[in-house]
């Protein structure tokens with residue numbers, strides 16, 4: 001096993017930290033503090049629900065924005081600034097570089113999510129002075145968010161291997177939105193009664209990442225149990241999707257003439 | 260003889276040009292070249308000749324349209340080849356959020372050096388390129404010349420056997436150029452092979468065992484610098500002053516040009532002494548007499564001019 005991806009990942013993480021990417025945590029903290037003070041007047045049951053819902057939504061959106069906007073620039077920046085020239089002259093394969101960049105951003109997003117989760121926990125404790133057994137669902141919801149972010153990062157990286165950051169952002173966000181409706185697309189196909197349309201709709205729905213399964217924010221804020229099977233299903237699904245996206249990205253990037 | 264350090268065979272690179280990408284521009288045209296172990300090889304050519312393209316192909320930054328190359332017997336597609344080489348890109352640019360020390364540490368890790376070894380090497384090589392005092396300065400604060408030095412440090416950090424330098428002297432002041440020349444000399448003494456590109460001929464004349472001249476993507480000639488240009492003197496240059504009121508000697512009246520109160524004349528070598536005698540008679544003060552040789556520069560200009568007028572053919576200039 002090569003050490004190269006790990007070395008590249010650590011440098012990518014360091015870049016994010018030095019570029020003050022983690023400053024978004026301050027905004028998140030201020031949001032949580034503001035919300036905690038505001039919901040103080042409502043009954044405890046409702047204020048818990050509001051805090052969890054708001055907190056998880058914010059964690060998801062903050063992470064998503066970072067994954068897309070940093071993700072599409074990961075490779076592009078190194079190409080554009082020609083920092084890749086020196087790196088690729090070292091014993092580094094292109095796919096190792098890609099995996100390293102991917103790993104570095106996922107590490108950044110995970111650390112970022114971890115601190116936001118701590119903030120959510122603190123806010124929750126502040127409004128209700130207790131943790132409930134059902135709050136374990138919040139942890140699962142956060143795990144799903146991290147999986148989703150890894151998936152989005154892999155997509156952003158994939159697109160950025162053959163298109164500009166701007167287009168890659170559009171494609172990634174487009175797929176993200178479409179991914180919420182992949183179930184609906186299949187159903188639309190069924191209604192048409194045309195076998196060709198049905199096959200096409202099914203193919204599209206399989207190709208699109210199913211992001212709806214990763215969103216358990218509503219369940220977590222109501223304290224509803226999340227089926228255990230969903231945990232491993234989502235894990236396996238994300239792993240497979242990320243692997244395919246990275247293999248595709250490597251195949252394209254490995255044959256590319258760099259600028 | 261052992262395997263050459265660098266073997267390039269028929270390397271060709273076409274770039275798509277034009278908005279619709281239907282035309283191809285040939286930047287490198289069947290380059291065939293060998294560099295022996297321990298040699299300092301100067302890859303000469305005017306801007307746009309294809310020097311950088313060649314190096315980028317060798318580093319697998321871009322891929323050749325056709326042809327192949329080997330370094331120390333290993334194909335350039337083989338990633339393990341990269342353990343044995345160093346590369347300084349043209350106008351290198353690095354992660355500006357890192358310090359020089361952190362940058363070199365990043366690269367040294369890729370070669371698998373242990374922590375203590377990395378520490379020691381980084382200091383040693385930063386000092387070698389004159390950046391000992393700037394180890395902990397972020398690269399965003401580095402001048403162009405300092406970046407060039409970091410670039411050289413990262414190219415030699417792992418003691419590579421073959422070193423590729425793309426315009427290593429560019430962006431440096433005269434002191435810096437001198438220092439880079441010294442580094443190249445030291446590397447040669449250590450037995451390393453150096454392949455460097457330049458459009459500055461005097462650098463090549465001073466440093467190289469052999470040079471190859473590339474114009475318009477085609478190799479025009481390979482040989483020792485003194486083989487490429489004949490060392491024959493074609494004229495003598497005389498700089499002199501005349502006392503006020505004295506006319507110029509007849510033989511120089513037409514050919515001498517006045518430059519800031521002085522005169523400059525070019526005369527054939529066999530005319531030197533008669534002309535000097537005449538100058539003595541009119542009490543001129545001789546400031547300097549310099550033999551004029553065609554320089555690589557002249558050779559270059561001739562080649563470039565020919566490249567523009569007629570399709571050049573490969574010329575063998577001097578055997579090794």
Ligand SMILES: Nc1ncnc2c1ncn2[C@@H]1O[C@H](COP(=O)(O)OP(=O)(O)O)[C@@H](O)[C@H]1O
Nearest residue numbers: 274275286304305306307308309310311312313
């Ligand atoms: N990415 C590219 N796309 C199209 N043409 C290129 C590209 N890079 C270089 N060229 C062309 O290839 C030729 C050789 O360029 P280069 O190798 O940079 O020359 P040198 O390093 O000798 O100055 C030039 O005509 C240049 O315009």
Ligand SMILES: [Mg+2]
Nearest residue numbers: 310311312349
């Ligand atoms: Mg160049």
